[in-house]
Amino acid sequence: MNKIWLIIKREYLARVRKKSFLVLTILTPIFIIALMVVPALLARTGNAEKRIVVVDESKLFENRIPDGQNEHFIFNDQLPFDSLRTSYAEKGFTGLLHIPKMDNLNRLPNIVYYGEGQLNIMTKSSLESKINNVIEDLRMEKAGIDKSKLDDIRSNVDIISKTGKEEKEGSAEISLVIGYASGFIIYIILLLFGMMVMRGVMEEKMNRIAEVMVSSVKPFQLMMGKILGIGAVGLTQFIIWIGLIYGLAFLVPLFISPAELAAAQANSPNPSAGVAIAQQLQHIQLSANWPLITFCFVFYFLGGYIFYSSLFAAVGSLVNEDPNDAQGLTFPITLPIIIAILIMMKAVTDPNSSLAVWGSIIPFTSPVVMMARIPYGVPGTVTYWQLALSMGILVIGFLFTTWVAGRVYRTGILLYGKKVTWGEALKWIFRKN
Amino acid sequence: MNLLEISHLEKNYATKKAVDDISFSIPKGSIFGLLGPNGAGKTTLLRMITGIFYPDNGQILFDGQTFDPARDIADIGYMPEERGLYKKMKVAEQVLYLAQLKGMSSKDARLKMKYWFDKFQINSWSDKKVEELSKGMQQKVQFISTVMHEPKLLILDEPFSGLDPINSVLIQNEIFELAKKGITIIFSTHRMEQVEEICDHIVLVNNGKKILDGKVQQIKQDFKKHLFQIKLGLVPNPAQLATYHFTIIEQDGNSLIVKVNEDSQTNDILKHFINHDLQVTYFEEVLPTISEVFIEQVKITNDAA
Numbered sequence: 001m002n003k004i005w006l007i008i009k010r011e012y013l014a015r016v017r018k019k020s021f022l023v024l025t026i027l028t029p030i031f032i033i034a035l036m037v038v039p040a041l042l043a044r045t046g047n048a049e050k051r052i053v054v055v056d057e058s059k060l061f062e063n064r065i066p067d068g069q070n071e072h073f074i075f076n077d078q079l080p081f082d083s084l085r086t087s088y089a090e091k092g093f094t095g096l097l098h099i100p101k102m103d104n105l106n107r108l109p110n111i112v113y114y115g116e117g118q119l120n121i122m123t124k125s126s127l128e129s130k131i132n133n134v135i136e137d138l139r140m141e142k143a144g145i146d147k148s149k150l151d152d153i154r155s156n157v158d159i160i161s162k163t164g165k166e167e168k169e170g171s172a173e174i175s176l177v178i179g180y181a182s183g184f185i186i187y188i189i190l191l192l193f194g195m196m197v198m199r200g201v202m203e204e205k206m207n208r209i210a211e212v213m214v215s216s217v218k219p220f221q222l223m224m225g226k227i228l229g230i231g232a233v234g235l236t237q238f239i240i241w242i243g244l245i246y247g248l249a250f251l252v253p254l255f256i257s258p259a260e261l262a263a264a265q266a267n268s269p270n271p272s273a274g275v276a277i278a279q280q281l282q283h284i285q286l287s288a289n290w291p292l293i294t295f296c297f298v299f300y301f302l303g304g305y306i307f308y309s310s311l312f313a314a315v316g317s318l319v320n321e322d323p324n325d326a327q328g329l330t331f332p333i334t335l336p337i338i339i340a341i342l343i344m345m346k347a348v349t350d351p352n353s354s355l356a357v358w359g360s361i362i363p364f365t366s367p368v369v370m371m372a373r374i375p376y377g378v379p380g381t382v383t384y385w386q387l388a389l390s391m392g393i394l395v396i397g398f399l400f401t402t403w404v405a406g407r408v409y410r411t412g413i414l415l416y417g418k419k420v421t422w423g424e425a426l427k428w429i430f431r432k433n
Numbered sequence: 434m435n436l437l438e439i440s441h442l443e444k445n446y447a448t449k450k451a452v453d454d455i456s457f458s459i460p461k462g463s464i465f466g467l468l469g470p471n472g473a474g475k476t477t478l479l480r481m482i483t484g485i486f487y488p489d490n491g492q493i494l495f496d497g498q499t500f501d502p503a504r505d506i507a508d509i510g511y512m513p514e515e516r517g518l519y520k521k522m523k524v525a526e527q528v529l530y531l532a533q534l535k536g537m538s539s540k541d542a543r544l545k546m547k548y549w550f551d552k553f554q555i556n557s558w559s560d561k562k563v564e565e566l567s568k569g570m571q572q573k574v575q576f577i578s579t580v581m582h583e584p585k586l587l588i589l590d591e592p593f594s595g596l597d598p599i600n601s602v603l604i605q606n607e608i609f610e611l612a613k614k615g616i617t618i619i620f621s622t623h624r625m626e627q628v629e630e631i632c633d634h635i636v637l638v639n640n641g642k643k644i645l646d647g648k649v650q651q652i653k654q655d656f657k658k659h660l661f662q663i664k665l666g667l668v669p670n671p672a673q674l675a676t677y678h679f680t681i682i683e684q685d686g687n688s689l690i691v692k693v694n695e696d697s698q699t700n701d702i703l704k705h706f707i708n709h710d711l712q713v714t715y716f717e718e719v720l721p722t723i724s725e726v727f728i729e730q731v732k733i734t735n736d737a738a
Contacts, residue, residue, distance in 0.1 A: 006533055014522065208517030212578075215483045215511040216534040414485070416515060427447075 003217045007225025008232065011200065015233045025237045029244040050094040050123070052113075055081045057101040064134045071123055073097070085114060095119070097127075105139050176348055179372035182297055183344040187368050190304055190337050193234045194312040198330070200226050201316030201413070202323065210413040219410030224402070227309045234305065289377070296374050299391060304367025307398040308333065310405035317412030318420045325419060332422065340365035348372040351381045361390045363397030404429055435494075436461045436586055436617040437482065442491035444477050451477040452488075453641035459619065459634070464612050466632035466649075467621040468723075470731055474641040475621050476514065479588055482619070483511045496585060507536040510584035514591045514621075516575055518563045525550075525559035528578050535582040542581070549577045553603075569600050576604060580611065587611065590621045605631065625724035637727060639734045645726070653720040656729070659693040660719040661702065666712030673709045678702055690719065 015021055050071045056062060062075045074093070076084065081098055088096040095115030102109045111131065113119045119127075137147055201223075204210045213222055315329045343365055347356030351373040359369035360382070370390050373382050411428045412420065437459040444452040451474045459465045469475045480486040482493065484502030493500035496508070518527055525546065532542040550556045553573055563571060572595055580587060589608070593601045608631065612618055620632060628635060629649060637645035645652060661679075665687045674681055678701045679691040693702065699718075706713050721729075 003534055006530070010530055014519075203519070207520055208515050209519055211485070211513040211515055212511070212517070212531070212575075213534070214485050215509070215513070216506060216531065 004221045004225045004228070007217070007222060008229040011226050011229025012232045015196075015230065016236065021233070021237075025240050026244065029241045029248065033245065033248045050120075051092065052095045052097050052115075053084060053088055053091070053093040054097045054099065055079075055084060056099045057081070058099065058109075060102065060138060061099060061131065061134055065127070065130050088114065089116065099131075105135065105142060108135070175351075175375040175377075178293065178375035179348045179351070180344075182293070182375070183341070183348065183368045183372035186297075186301055186304055186371055187337065187341045187344070189234060189238075189301060190308050190367065191334065193230055193305060194308045194333070194337075196233075197227055197230050197309040198312040198316040198326065200230060201313050201409070202319050202326070205317070205319065205413055205416070206321075214410075214413070219413065220406040222413075223310070223313050223406055223409045227306065227313060227402075230309070231302070231305055238301075289375075292378060293375055296387075297371060300367040300371055300394070303363075303391070303394040303398055307363060307367070307394065307401050308337065310398065310402040314405035314408040314412070314425070317409040318422075318425055320416060320419060322419075329422065336364040337368070340368035344368050344372045351376045357386065361386065361393060363394045366390050366394055434461050434497075435459060436496055437619075438492075438494040439482070440492050440494075442478070442481060442493070443489045444474075444481060444486060445489050450641050452481070454491075455638065455641070455643045456491075457636050457643065457646050459617060461617050462612060462615045463633045464608065464618045464620060464631055466628045466635035467619055467638070468623075468625075468628065468635055468727060469638040473638045475638060476590070478638070479511070479513075479590060479619070479621065482586075483509055483588060507582065508585040509588065510535075510579040510582065510586070511588045512575060512579040512590060512592055514594070518571060518575060518578075520564035521562055523560055523562055524555075524566070524574055527563060528574065528581065531578040532581050535584075537582045545581050545583070546577075549581060553577065568595050569597060572596055573600065573603075576607070580607075584616070586617050586619070588619045588621075591623070592620070593622070593624065593627065625722060625727060628723050635723070637730060639731050640738055642734070644730050644734050649723065652723070652726060656721050656726045657718065658721065659695070661691050661693060661699070662715065662717050662719050663689045663691060663702075663706075663713060664715035665689070665706065666714055669709075669711055673711060676705050678705055688715075 052071060052073050054061070054065070054073050054075050056075060056077075059077065065073050067073055084091075084096055085098075095113055098112050098114065100109045100111075113124075140147060140150060204213065204222075217225075311333045312330070315326065315333060318329055319326045340359065343355060343359035346353065347359055347369050350356060356369060356373055359365045360373050361370075370382070370387075374387075376382070378384070378387055407429045408425045412425065435458040439458070440456045442452055442455045443450070453474075455474075455478065467475055467478070477486065481488050482500075484500070484506050495501075495505050522530070528546050529539070529542050532545070533539060537545070550559065555570070555573065558566060558570065558574070563574065566574065572592075576592065579589075592604060592608075596604065605627070608618060608620070620628075622628060632649055634648050635645065635652065636643055647655065660682065668687045674689075677694060678697040679693045681689060682692050683690040691702070693699070699716075703713060703716070
């Protein structure tokens with residue numbers, strides 16, 4: 001056992017002391033936060049003070065279009081539209097909004113914005129909605145509907161979800177976000193660190209130090225030392241990330257309001273997850289069952305990692321001089337991981353489907369899929385026996401894959417020259433010492 | 434007292450018998466050569482001695498007790514033919530790591546490392562990464578990491594490959610010094626000149642079987658062909674060379690290689706030349722080189738198989 005510890009220490013320190021480790025670990029969460037913050041910042045600076053002169057020929061909108069954060073609407077009825085059309089810039093206006101005469105409330109006017117640059121998307125949509133409101137109010141007035149009565153009629157329902165016997169309150173949107181995020185993170189971890197283990201094993205073969213090592217330690221000890229050492233690196237990296245993300249999550253709102261973040265996200269290429277996160281960050285902290293989610297996350301993170309990294313170690317031991325061999329050999333291992341993420345995408349919206357349930361129990365896919373289901377509630381969506389079965393099978397699973405990998409590894413690392421296929425490797429599993 | 438006793442060792446692979454009933458003993462403090470053509474089973478044999486492989490049959494006694502890898506590998510140093518170090522690791526760190534894996538305490542390892550680094554004068558390399566060293570330098574570091582934990586048994590498989598003559602002599606001297614201290618050394622190589630220089634005792638294997646086992650000098654005697662090299666004071670005429678005591682194999686002026694008749698003695702030859710008034714300036718038995726014995730024996734066993 002002492003020897004495994006020595007190996008774990010070496011594997012851990014060799015990776016953690018590299019400059020690239022620090023750089024990657026610290027930059028990645030900063031990068032992710034920046035993806036959300038920078039659009040907001042840009043939106044803000046993009047919104048330099050705008051002074052827009054409005055020519056409202058029907059005089060219906062004056063005082064009914066409130067100024068935005070950086071936009072001032074100045075209504076002008078002195079100068080005719082045609083002269084302003086060419087002179088608004090000289091007069092110091094950023095743009096000119098022309099609302100032609102509306103004779104008939106039922107026919108919408110052709111409203112045109114004249115400006116140096118295109119009308120800012122946010123300004124455009126907010127203007128459109130404001131103008132729509134005015135027109136709707138005017139139409140209602142004309143139809144004799146009292147606006148206040150109308151507001152009383154409007155309804156805004158919010159369905160609350162209460163699951164299980166204890167009728168725990170939950171929010172489907174939040175569960176989706178947490179589930180998706182956790183499942184995705186585990187998926188990335190399995191691929192990333194699994195590949196790291198494989199490369200570590202290949203390193204031993206390429207450096208030709210494998211035989212020297214196994215004259216001092218058993219091959220199984222060497223393999224486990226690598227797996228656990230690299231796992232520790234992953235854990236360290238993960239803890240640093242969580243720390244940084246939380247730290248930044250508290251700092252950022254001091255400079256940028258969540259509303260701006262949400263607005264920026266609405267215009268960015270990936271609106272869905274981003275909007276939910278930005279808006280409900282604090283809401284999430286209160287409503288989800290964090291202790292359970294964290295415990296399960298750590299369990300599936302570790303269990304899934306050991307399950308797959310031992311398989312990656314076995315692959316690494318089969319690769320010879322040509323690293324390109326690795327591609328073909330790795331495929332059977334990465335395939336289930338990719339299938340897991342595909343199942344998860346479905347499971348996250350429909351956690352009770354049989355695809356989701358089975359996906360969360362089979363050890364090849366359970367680390368990713370189960371994490372997508374758990375935020376929906378235990379024992380509500382995920383029953384106790386499902387959870388227990390899934391965890392139990394995962395444990396048996398990684399014990400099995402570690403044993404199998406050990407047998408392939410101990411023969412593979414000493415074999416040079418010959419190109420090995422999976423078929424041959426499987427034979428080694430059953431060969432005696 | 435034998436450090437290692439191997440009896441009836443067998444190891445089978447799916448397609449062939451790599452080691453087929455091999456037995457021999459290695460006395461303590463000797464330098465023992467393990468020879469054989471490529472594919473003869475040497476590496477498999479060595480891997481069983483180092484505990485990397487388990488024999489299918491047979492027994493290994495290490496220092497009087499049944500070989501127990503968990504306990505005994507701390508007393509064995511192995512430098513395999515396919516050898517290397519972690520390229521990205523620093524030299525000193527690497528050496529300490531390997532020593533600790535052999536069971537040395539961190540403190541002892543540091544002391545011993547200092548001793549060896551001073552001896553080889555490589556202190557300046559301590560903080561360099563292994564990949565920054567030349568091949569010869571890497572081999573020196575590898576050698577140190579093999580012997581640093583003071584093993585009772587040292588196994589060196591082609592230790593001189595890749596070394597220039599200067600470094601070869603350096604390592605060779607180290608091997609002698611270690612043997613003098615009582616360390617037993619198994620030396621596997623194809624370089625027969627070195628076998629003759631270094632080894633006391635050799636075993637020759639081919640096709641998984643042992644075909645020779647004995648002291649170097651004894652083997653040379655066993656396979657001698659009764660050849661002698663003789664130099665005379667002047668070029669003899671053929672009449673002076675006619676005798677039933679020997680036949681001329683080669684002649685180059687006054688230098689002869691003769692094969693002695695089975696019934697004759699060396700003194701008979703000398704008497705012959707004295708009787709013919711020929712001065713003998715040089716007279717030595719030509720023993721076969723181990724290389725010659727190797728080639729001949731391998732051929733014989735291959736033809737028989």
